[in-house]
C-alpha cells in the first residue's frame with residue numbers, strides 16, 4: 001500500500017474508472033455512493049422480473065474501456081460479454097426507414113436503397129472523418145489545465161479538421177445534399193444533449209465513432225459495465241461504501257481535505273475526486289462563499305444539455321419487428337429539436353428512441369417477454385414545465401405513438417410493469433442539476449480549457465471526473481475523465497500510469 005488515501009464522491013462510471021486505476025496503483029480508495037447500487041445513470045432498474053438500463057444503451061469506442069482494463073492488468077472480456085450490433089440501428093422517418101450498418105459495403109447498398117446516388121458522399125465522409133477522428137481523439141486524451149494547452153502540436157495539427165466555424169449539420173452538408181440523410185449522421189448530437197444545428201462541427205466524430213467502430217451491447221445491459229468496474233475496484237482492495245451520502249466537502253484555505261456525511265461524521269484523505277453531477281455537487285457540497293469561480297450565478301448562467309422523459313415497460317411478448325435500437329423521428333425534426341432546446345415546450349409530435357434488447361438478450365425479461373425502454377429527448381427543468389401535471393398525459397401520448405409508429409399493437413394490454421422518469425425526477429431523485437441528463441452543454445465555450453478542469457481549479461487536492469469535466473458526457477469520454485484525473489494524481493506521487 002502506497003499510504004495515500006483517495007475519497008471519491010459517487011460510484012458512477014467516472015468515479016469507478018478513477019477508483020479502479022488508483023486502487024490498482026496502491027492507493028487506499030474509498031468511494032462513497034449515495035444510492036444502494038453502483039453505476040449512477042449507468043445503473044439499472046429492477047421492476048418485478050424485468051431489468052432495464054437506467055441510461056446508457058449504446059456502448060461505443062469499446063477500445064477506451066479495454067485500455068483502462070489493460071492498465072489495471074485485466075481483460076474487459078473476462079468481466080462482460082460484448083455483442084456487436086449489425087445493423088447498428090433502425091431510423092424511422094415519416095416516409096422512409098433507413099437501417100445503417102458499420103459494414104461499409106452493406107452501408108453503400110443501404111444508402112443506395114434509400115437515398116439513391118448518395119453513396120459517393122458516404123465514401124468521402126468515411127475518408128475525411130477518419131482523418132478528423134485520428135487527429136482529434138489524441139487531443140481529448142490529455143487535460144486542459146492551462147490556456148496554453150491550446151498551443152500543443154497535437155491540437156494545432158487537429159485545427160484544420162475541427163470545423164469550429166460550422167455547425168454539425170453544416171459539416172454533413174460537405175458530404176450529402178439530402179437533409180434526411182444529413183439527419184441520419186447528425187442525430188447523434190442528442191447523445192450530448194444538443195441540436196445538430198447548434199452543436200459545433202467537430203461533433204461529426206460522434207457518428208463516425210459508430211460508422212468507423214461499431215455499436216455494442218453488453219449481455220445483461222450496459223449497467224453490467226459499472227458492475228465490472230466496481231468488481232475491479234474491490235479486487236484491488238478499494239472500498240465502495242453504498243448508501244453513504246456526502247453532505248459537504250471539507251474545504252480549508254481552498255484545500256479540499258475530505259468529506260462530511262449526512263450523519264455529521266467525516267472522513268479525510270490526501271485527494272478528493274468528485275463524480276457527482278458537477279453543477280449539483282457545487283451547489284450541494286460547497287458553501288457559496290467558498291467558491292470563487294463557480295459561483296451560483298455562474299452555474300445558473302452556464303449552458304446545460306436537454307433532459308429526457310423515460311418509460312420503462314415490461315411487456316408480455318417479444319417484438320421481432322423492432323430492431324435492438326430504433327429511433328422514430330418527428331415529422332418535422334428540426335422543429336422538434338427547437339422545441340427541445342427551448343426547454344419550455346412539451347412536443348406535440350416528439351421524436352423518440354426505443355430500446356428492445358430482449359430481441360438478443362434473454363437475461364432482461366422472462367421467457368417470451370420484453371424489457372422495452374423508451375427515451376424522449378425533452379427540455380431540461382429550466383423551462384419550468386410542470387411534470388407532476390403533465391406526466392400521465394405524456395405517458396399516454398407515448399403509448400399511442402408506440403402503437404401507431406413502433407407497431408406495438410394493443411400495447412396497454414401487454415404491460416406488466418411500468419416505470420417513468422421525468423426531467424423533474426432526474427433533478428430531484430438522481431441529483432442532476434436542471435435534470436440535464438447529458439450534463440453541461442458541449443458548446444465551444446464549455447469545452448477543453450473552458451470546461452471545469454480535471455484538476456479542479458477551485459480547490460487544491462480536488463479532482464473532477466464524469467460528464468461535467470473534460471472530455472465530456474458519454475461513457476467513453478467519462479471513462480477517459482477517470483483515467484486523465486488519475487494520471488494527474490499519479491504524476492504528483494511520481495508514479496507512471498503506464499509502468
Ligand SMILES: Cc1cc2nc3c(=O)[nH]c(=O)nc-3n(C[C@H](O)[C@H](O)[C@H](O)COP(=O)(O)OP(=O)(O)OC[C@H]3O[C@@H](n4cnc5c(N)ncnc54)[C@H](O)[C@@H]3O)c2cc1C
Pocket residue numbers: 009010011012013014015032033034035038039040041042054055056057058059060244245246247275276277308375431437438465466467468473474475476478
Ligand atoms: C437516459 C440517458 C441515456 C444515455 N445514453 C448513453 C449511451 O447510450 N451511451 C453513452 O455512452 N452515454 C449515454 N449517456 C450519458 C452518460 O454516459 C451517462 O449519463 C453516465 O452514466 C454519466 O456518468 P457520470 O460518471 O458522469 O455520472 P453519474 O452516472 O451520474 O454518477 C454520479 C454518481 O454520484 C452519486 N452521487 C451524487 N451525489 C452524491 C453525494 N452527495 N454523495 C454520494 N454520492 C453521490 C450518484 O448517486 C451517482 O451514482 C446517457 C445518459 C442518460 C441519462
